[in-house]
Amino acid sequence: MSRPSSTSGHTQVTPTVPPAVHALASPTPLLIDAQLPGYLVPSVLSLLRDSAAHVVRQKRLAEDALRAEGLLPSTGAGTDVNGNGNGKGKGRAAEDDEAELIEGEMIKRVERIGLMVGGYIAEKLTLARPPLASHLDIIKFICKDLFLYVYSKQIDNLRTNHRGVFVLQSHAFPPLVPLSSYRGSAADMEAAKAHLVFPQALVQGALARLGMPASVTAETSGLPQCTFQIRTVKASNAPTSATNTPAVPSSGTPVPSAGPGLPASASTGLGIAGT
Amino acid sequence: MSAGGKQYKAIGDDNWKRTDKVNAELFTLTYGALVVQLIKDYEDYGQVNKQLDKMGYNIGTRLIEDFLARTGMGRCQTFAETAEVISKVAFKTFLNISPTVTFPPPTAPSNPSLPTPSEFTLIFDENPLAEFAELPRDAREGGLWFSNVLAGVIRGALEMIQMQVEARFVSDVLRGDETTELHVRLVRLLEEEQPENDE
Numbered sequence: 153m154s155r156p157s158s159t160s161g162h163t164q165v166t167p168t169v170p171p172a173v174h175a176l177a178s179p180t181p182l183l184i185d186a187q188l189p190g191y192l193v194p195s196v197l198s199l200l201r202d203s204a205a206h207v208v209r210q211k212r213l214a215e216d217a218l219r220a221e222g223l224l225p226s227t228g229a230g231t232d233v234n235g236n237g238n239g240k241g242k243g244r245a246a247e248d249d250e251a252e253l254i255e256g257e258m259i260k261r262v263e264r265i266g267l268m269v270g271g272y273i274a275e276k277l278t279l280a281r282p283p284l285a286s287h288l289d290i291i292k293f294i295c296k297d298l299f300l301y302v303y304s305k306q307i308d309n310l311r312t313n314h315r316g317v318f319v320l321q322s323h324a325f326p327p328l329v330p331l332s333s334y335r336g337s338a339a340d341m342e343a344a345k346a347h348l349v350f351p352q353a354l355v356q357g358a359l360a361r362l363g364m365p366a367s368v369t370a371e372t373s374g375l376p377q378c379t380f381q382i383r384t385v386k387a388s389n390a391p392t393s394a395t396n397t398p399a400v401p402s403s404g405t406p407v408p409s410a411g412p413g414l415p416a417s418a419s420t421g422l423g424i425a426g427t
Numbered sequence: 428m429s430a431g432g433k434q435y436k437a438i439g440d441d442n443w444k445r446t447d448k449v450n451a452e453l454f455t456l457t458y459g460a461l462v463v464q465l466i467k468d469y470e471d472y473g474q475v476n477k478q479l480d481k482m483g484y485n486i487g488t489r490l491i492e493d494f495l496a497r498t499g500m501g502r503c504q505t506f507a508e509t510a511e512v513i514s515k516v517a518f519k520t521f522l523n524i525s526p527t528v529t530f531p532p533p534t535a536p537s538n539p540s541l542p543t544p545s546e547f548t549l550i551f552d553e554n555p556l557a558e559f560a561e562l563p564r565d566a567r568e569g570g571l572w573f574s575n576v577l578a579g580v581i582r583g584a585l586e587m588i589q590m591q592v593e594a595r596f597v598s599d600v601l602r603g604d605e606t607t608e609l610h611v612r613l614v615r616l617l618e619e620e621q622p623e624n625d626e
Contacts, residue, residue: 183451184451184521185446185448186449187493192457198485199478199482200464203465261464301450304449
């Protein structure tokens with residue numbers, strides 16, 4: 153079959169390569185027990201949560217130190233008069249903010265890893281084949297080859313509206329299969345969310361590497377089922393990760409906004425009225 | 428290889444044949460990316476080592492059950508047997524590698540209440556975790572043990588079967604050493620009780 157390749161105008165010819173060289177290019181893969189990734193990913197999640205917590209706290213400490221030295225504008229109702237006068241009122245809200253921040257940081261990290269791993273796997277699996285022509289081909293590759301490679305299981309159901317939206321369904325998605333919570337199905341969903349960040353980022357990274365940037369959302373309507381929604385990005389960029397800026401409570405006194413360079417995390421301390 | 432050794436090797440090989448396998452790349456990629464992220468976050472190689480060990484401990488406490496269920500191995504009579512089982516059956520079953528076991532002369536004065544030998548060293552001639560990894564000089568000099576999760580796994584798994592051990596790497600080819608060696612020392616035998624939850 154002759155198909156113009158992207159680099160040359162010639163028809164594609166299967167290269168005749170001595171088997172020894174071919175073996176070098178595709179060495180026998182190292183195999184490990186299939187259960188191991190299932191052990192690793194949850195541990196990765198909790199470890200990253202801890203390290204995100206560490207980073208957030210360090211940042212906060214550093215900011216407080218800088219603020220104490222007057223190098224950063226003090227946060228309106230904050231530490232000017234009485235160092236801990238505001239401490240109590242701020243305590244509860246700051247803790248929640250901190251928890252949110254930590255979650256956000258952790259999700260960012262897991263996503264980063266997922267994107268990288270997804271891109272690498274997509275590249276590796278498409279090395280020896282002709283390039284995938286259409287978006288539909290790319291999605292089919294994801295459903296079959298990528299999922300088979302990563303989860304030993306293909307996607308069960310693919311639907312599309314032929315206008316850039318694809319819905320992939322897996323009835324028994326491997327990372328979700330061993331999940332269950334004694335607290336009932338609502339808590340199951342919560343737990344599932346954390347475990348879906350990685351697969352979501354994996355698919356997104358793979359798509360990006362294959363030349364189809366898209367936004368991916370993974371949801372479950374009931375363990376262990378899982379649905380991926382892929383929206384190809386056209387002109388407008390749909391935001392993918394939930395980097396919510398925490399809403400500033402409106403009851404607070406208007407606070408002079410901090411300098412433009414201040415990271416979002418500092419702004420959570422603003423606007424929290426001490427009285 | 429002693430008769431027991433041969434038998435364990437056979438068990439390990441058999442388990443490996445029967446288990447479902449998956450390409451190691453996904454695992455090593457994720458692990459490597461995790462180590463990179465931890466280094467960025469903590470900026471302290473000692474902390475990173477501790478975190479990896481902690482993760483390994485958590486994994487190990489669960490992995491041991493899987494292992495015992497799958498292999499149906501009974502209780503080991505001596506610590507030396509434990510060492511053989513770890514190297515020939517456990518590592519083979521999960522990672523398809525067989526590190527060599529050696530029993531070096533004890534580093535501490537031998538404790539009469541403990542079985543002898545009470546320490547062993549695992550020598551890895553291949554390490555799937557470090558397959559694509561290369562340490563920058565900073566990490567090498569900073570004391571990073573890239574595969575420290577393995578030490579944690581051994582510690583966690585053995586604690587679940589009533590052995591408190593200290594497991595640590597003493598050398599690593601990633602750091603430019605000749606070999607990758609993991610030293611395990613039995614600290615004490617635990618009573619049948621709740622394991623201390625220090626995580």
